[in-house]
Amino acid sequence: MRASRPVSLRRRLLTILAVPMVLAWLGSGALIYGLALYYANVNYDRSLIEGAQMLERMTRSGAGREELSPQVRVLIEYDTDNPTYYSVRSLHHGVLASNLDLPLPAALPAAGAAPQLDSIVHDGRELRMASLAIAQHDPADTIVMSIAESLDQRRELAREILIGTSPVVLLLILIVLVLVWFGVSRGLRLLDPLTQQIAQRRARDLSALDQSQVPVEIRPLTRTIDALFVRLRELLDLQERFIADAAHQLRTPLAGLRLQAERALADPRPDSVRDALAHVERLSAGAGRAAGQLLALARAQTSNEDDAATCAVDLARLARSYAGERVPDALAARVDLGYEGPSEGLLVGGDAVMLREALVNLVDNALTYAGANGTATISLQRESSTIVLAVDDSGPGVAEEWWPRLGERFFRPPDSRREGSGLGLAIVRRIAERHHASVAFDRGRDGRGLRVTLRFPAA
Template sequence: MQRPVSLRRRLLTILAVPMTLAWLGSGALIYVLALHYANINYDRSLVDSAHALERMIRSESGEQELSPQVRILMEYDSVDPSYYAVRSLRHGVLASNLELPLPSPVPAVGAPARLDSIVRAGRKLRMASLALADHETGDTIVISVAETLRERHALAREILVGTLPIVLLLVAFVLVLVWFGVSRGLRLLDPLTEQIAARRARDLSALDQSQVPVEIRPLTQTIDALFARLRTLLDLQERFIADAAHQLRTPLAGLRLQAERALADPRPESVRDALTHVERLSAGAGRAAGQLLALARAQTSNDDDAPSSPVDLAHLARDYIGERVPDALAARVDLGYEGPSHGAEVAGDAVMLREVLVNLVDNALNYAGEHGTVTVSVTSEARTVALAVEDSGPGVAEEWWPRLGERFFRPPGSSREGSGLGLAIVRRVAERHRAAVVFSRGRDALGLRVTLRFSALPQGDAQRSSRV
């Protein structure tokens, strides 16, 4: 089982890496600064040693070599001794314990001491040099004092070793503060948790945002959007159940009545008549169930996710009319198509658009009557494609046109059987495709004409879809 993600642990892990890098970086910075200041102080001490040697030489004026006392003072440290060289510009080296190079350029008499970094015998040395004048001989004496860098680096390391544990403790202290801060901050989510936990199962109202931190509001707003979608789905589910009960109650009751009739009167002619009614009622129930499912499918589709597949309405209408010709012949209705054979493309869902044709043509065939006419037409304009179905039946009074498309609504005086769902499906599919539904009179002011106006697919997209 995968270990659950901990926000506290994740935040500490995210912070621990940069804090560790900061600790290491601070150690490097401390070492560099400590070495810098150690160099400054040791350079100052080295210059002081050169001046001290200068004073000793002045006090022993006339001597060609340093006295034993001076040598002892210069070489007292056996581990890291000081190196010196006293040389005359005329006579060469007068005294030294290591061959130190002559500084270049030679410092002027009375000028500040010159500092150089040199390498001797594989060791890096720091050398301070100054010059003094011998007034008796007119010569110039150059005094050089040098020492290794060992003590400087040792001092920097000591400072680093003494400072790093303190910085590490500070880092650990900061992480502890972060842990407690995150734990306390997460308590701000407790009211939201309690608010959701206290809700009833069907309570999908929006959350109270006043108790939600600003940083969490995008999450709660997403939850509210999810609640809204769930409310819509639950409403549709309840509506579907109510519609199914409304539509199937009558045919089921009729089926039971016909079964009881056949059982009560076993004569062949009575049973045959009952079975005829059973067949008619079951066909009507099946048709109603299919329409309910089609309406539910159209209603549960997301309005923001508009269908985008190219559909040729002319091709779709021609194919469907060909399928319904036998039904039209059986009903003695003249069923025809007017329009192009192809090239009327819109962005849509072919299955749902076919369902539109199914319901419109069914209604037209049902109301056209014997020897009536039903015409399906497709017309293309610059920016729109119109699909229309008209019949030569009695039509619907204009006062009822605004209500056409309501669930279970049937205009007063309708003599034909129907569920009142066909135009509701048409209107919902039209809304899904952002198409306008227009009701009008048919030709010669007869019957009813239902027109759906779609936005035409751009020419470039239509050409690409036809090539595919």
């Protein structure tokens, strides 16, 4: 398959300019033809009027009456290519002389008035006719003298003017296009400093571009590039933070695994090996959970509102279903896990996978800190235009002074005696931010334990 031809800005601009210029050339041709025809009509009409007036004078001076002498007929009919037609008509006696039976004008001119112009069609030919009236001794009679000619010569003159001027106009348009081509080529050189600025950057240099050398029209593009640099810098920071977090979280369990392996190798007795394997199992489970939480936090941090699939999620159905899944874990930990709320119908806009991840971490915390014979409760309700999700436990809780720091990565209250990575609530906070929800901490029921409340805008 052939590769598509790369888009040329220079060629595109020339094409965009060429189309209106061709239309302008055609429009100018129509305008030139119209103007040429207009001025041809003006001049030919003037000549026709003068011809009618001359015909009147020559007739009067010839014989003292309104008739045409042979000399006058020769003067009128001398042009055989564009013949002139005439008619001398008495309203009382009819046609006195003519070489074409011209009709009377639509409105008879007044005697002694200036010649009157009319456009007529005679035998399928378009004619332009000038008419004037001459008063007679007999008051009941008037002589109407008409002289006419075809419109063909006028149109031919307009066409000749159009044909003569069109190449000149076309040449001017071509010259303008060539000048535009060179102007665009020269103007595109203004992008060279920007190209050099980007080419000379180091791989990790994501600072904003220098706008002082960038044309105003290109600055929206450079601002978009700067915004891309910001997002890339955030992703690189997240990547570096993830690597540091992974090293921080996995260093201790990996060291413990190595220590237990060395212990089992040093003391091969079954009881010692069994105890070492139990420690290995516990440490590997903790490492696996820490790795899972690190990945969940990285996914929550890198997810954008526009990147994740957002839809209406029935939070009541999701919470109730998940509470049922965790019942075996709660029984194993001797914790009474319950759900309070409707079975369905509480909709929020968001990502179902991420909302489930938030529930996973909240319930894990509740089961971990509730302790044996404790309680953990998932509650869900609607308050005005918000959906309130709360998970509380009956454990020792967290001192109020540490509540503002809950949700920080790797933060664990100083008096906490349970094992953990300090990532669970950080994941919950990030997912809540992703869904425009607020996170609040309070005492649990009867003033015991910890209550984590998320307020979502209803879908």
